[in-house]
Amino acid sequence: MLKDITIGQFFPGDSLLHRLDPRMKIVLTVLYIVLLFVAKSIVSFAAVTVFSLILVFLSKISPKLILKSLKPLLFIIVFTTVLNIFYVKGTPIFEPIDILGWQFTITYEGLLTAVVMVLRITLLITTTSLLTYTTSPIALTDGIERLLSPLNAVKVPVHEFSMMMTIALRFIPTLIEETEKIMAAQKSRGSTFSEGGLIKRAKALIPILVPLFVSAFRRAEELATAMECRCYAGGKGRTRLKQYKLCARDYISLLTVIAVFAATIAINILLQGIVFAI
Amino acid sequence: MSQIEVKNLSYKYGVGTPFEVTALDNISFSVEKGEFIGLIGHTGSGKSTLLQCFNGLLKPEGELYIDGVNICEKNNAKGICFKVGLVFQYPEHQLFEDTVYKDIAFGPKNMGLSEGEIKDRVCEALKFSGLSEEILEKSPFELSGGQKRRVAVAGVIAMRPEILVLDEPAAGLDPIGRDSILANLREYHKKEGKTVILSSHNMDDIARNCEKVLVMNSARLEMFETISEVFKRSERLKEIGLDVPMLTSVFEELLKEGYPVNSGIYTVEQAVNEIIAAKDGGKNA
Numbered sequence: 001m002l003k004d005i006t007i008g009q010f011f012p013g014d015s016l017l018h019r020l021d022p023r024m025k026i027v028l029t030v031l032y033i034v035l036l037f038v039a040k041s042i043v044s045f046a047a048v049t050v051f052s053l054i055l056v057f058l059s060k061i062s063p064k065l066i067l068k069s070l071k072p073l074l075f076i077i078v079f080t081t082v083l084n085i086f087y088v089k090g091t092p093i094f095e096p097i098d099i100l101g102w103q104f105t106i107t108y109e110g111l112l113t114a115v116v117m118v119l120r121i122t123l124l125i126t127t128t129s130l131l132t133y134t135t136s137p138i139a140l141t142d143g144i145e146r147l148l149s150p151l152n153a154v155k156v157p158v159h160e161f162s163m164m165m166t167i168a169l170r171f172i173p174t175l176i177e178e179t180e181k182i183m184a185a186q187k188s189r190g191s192t193f194s195e196g197g198l199i200k201r202a203k204a205l206i207p208i209l210v211p212l213f214v215s216a217f218r219r220a221e222e223l224a225t226a227m228e229c230r231c232y233a234g235g236k237g238r239t240r241l242k243q244y245k246l247c248a249r250d251y252i253s254l255l256t257v258i259a260v261f262a263a264t265i266a267i268n269i270l271l272q273g274i275v276f277a278i
Numbered sequence: 279m280s281q282i283e284v285k286n287l288s289y290k291y292g293v294g295t296p297f298e299v300t301a302l303d304n305i306s307f308s309v310e311k312g313e314f315i316g317l318i319g320h321t322g323s324g325k326s327t328l329l330q331c332f333n334g335l336l337k338p339e340g341e342l343y344i345d346g347v348n349i350c351e352k353n354n355a356k357g358i359c360f361k362v363g364l365v366f367q368y369p370e371h372q373l374f375e376d377t378v379y380k381d382i383a384f385g386p387k388n389m390g391l392s393e394g395e396i397k398d399r400v401c402e403a404l405k406f407s408g409l410s411e412e413i414l415e416k417s418p419f420e421l422s423g424g425q426k427r428r429v430a431v432a433g434v435i436a437m438r439p440e441i442l443v444l445d446e447p448a449a450g451l452d453p454i455g456r457d458s459i460l461a462n463l464r465e466y467h468k469k470e471g472k473t474v475i476l477s478s479h480n481m482d483d484i485a486r487n488c489e490k491v492l493v494m495n496s497a498r499l500e501m502f503e504t505i506s507e508v509f510k511r512s513e514r515l516k517e518i519g520l521d522v523p524m525l526t527s528v529f530e531e532l533l534k535e536g537y538p539v540n541s542g543i544y545t546v547e548q549a550v551n552e553i554i555a556a557k558d559g560g561k562n563a
Contacts, residue, residue, distance in 0.1 A: 181366065207372075
């Protein structure tokens with residue numbers, strides 16, 4: 001049920017991807033997302049796909065888990081496929097099919113666009129979930145904080161934002177567990193969550209939401225007290241336990257991604273007009 | 279047939295994921311109507327999982343008969359939560375209504391009872407929990423921890439369950455709170471003749487209240503015997519991370535020192551008799 005949500009989950013490990021500097025990983029992920037939209041021909045898409053598969057292999061995360069992260073997006077993927085297949089105009093592959101007065105044509109361009117869109121969404125989700133699978137939430141927000149630290153100069157409270165994010169991420173599993181516990185307790189008192197109309201179902205949520213809010217506030221207060229007891233006073237003058245330092249593997253990964261990026265652009269230019277997708 | 283019959287019950291969490299854990303492994307036992315059963319086991323031994331099977335919250339493999347109905351079969355679990363009342367750990371965390379009355383009435387209301395009947399049941403449950411009627415119109419959130427706990431327990435008792443199942447009802451309460459909640463339970467058991475299943479980490483609480491004890495160890499049922507039989511096997515209990523009541527260990531030490539006493543002592547009464555007997559025996563010798 002709620003426990004099946006894998007987006008944002010972290011799987012501890014010791015692979016190359018786990019050991020990369022979080023700042024570098026975030027930058028590379030952003031680069032990769034741009035790359036996905038730069039790639040235009042089938043050839044470059046094949047190259048990017050192979051590259052992503054190598055990444056999955058390097059992360060040592062079971063492909064099953066990665067497929068699981070795609071499950072919630074299945075609807076969007078199918079929806080865009082169907083839309084693209086039937087709506088993109090171009091040279092028809094076969095004669096229009098007539099169903100109940102509606103003309104359905106499948107075009108060569110439509111099919112191609114559909115394939116490209118599916119690939120793009122799938123690769124996007126796969127690699128961005130690799131980022132969260134291989135980076136602990138703390139390292140992730142730490143990385144974001146460091147990357148955004150130049151904004152301190154214009155008085156953006158970067159540290160406070162990242163602390164808020166860390167705390168929010170940290171409490172997702174706790175709150176999920178809490179919700180399940182409260183649901184079980186209310187079910188034991190005979191409340192049902194899957195019967196009746198919309199209003200009845202919405203009302204059935206009150207016995208869950210009220211205790212959940214109460215406990216969330218209680219937790220927040222306890223946490224704030226605990227932080228104050230340890231003399232937490234925001235980011236000013238705070239030093240770090242963990243100092244990040246870029247090393248060889250970070251630079252090598254950066255070079256690799258840049259190389260793939262360059263290759264993609266080169267393919268786009270060289271094969272222009274021969275095999276194109278969009 | 280017994281009131282509760284458990285046959286080859288098994289349950290696994292997270293089937294098909296890398297986090298699969300067996301929480302119950304082929305458990306069988308039966309409980310007669312009106313028994314007061316204790317449930318002990320180390321943290322993570324499957325106690326809470328077993329308790330949640332009783333009222334149909336979890337769907338285990340195997341057979342679990344409540345009054346002859348197998349609630350593991352589809353469609354049989356409906357309404358079983360009114361027959362088997364389950365009080366969770368820290369039940370005060372489930373309070374949500376704006377008055378104590380409404381919160382206790384939540385269960386009976388879900389049973390579809392009439393307003394008058396609900397009122398009777400709330401008052402009765404309140405009395406059982408040792409609370410005064412003044413608090414009925416108060417918000418549950420302005421009560422003390424011990425009072426909240428009682429209100430939550432009353433919310434389950436108000437459904438008049440045939441079998442009352444409690445998961446560590448005294449955890450985190452002060453000594454007075456813990457004694458009074460357990461005393462209320464004893465009274466509920468005695469007066470109404472209902473079956474009570476009580477899980478606890480406190481061996482003295484178990485010794486003082488229960489007739490028989492279920493001992494769980496890493497998803498399996500280790501023992502199911504009367505209290506004195508279970509506490510006689512203190513070596514094994516310690517091996518699986520449990521303890522014996524304070525009195526039991528005192529008498530074991532005395533036995534080791536060579537005094538003529540029995541093992542398996544767990545109440546003050548037994549202890550007094552045992553000491554008098556030992557003293558007399560010592561005089562005669």
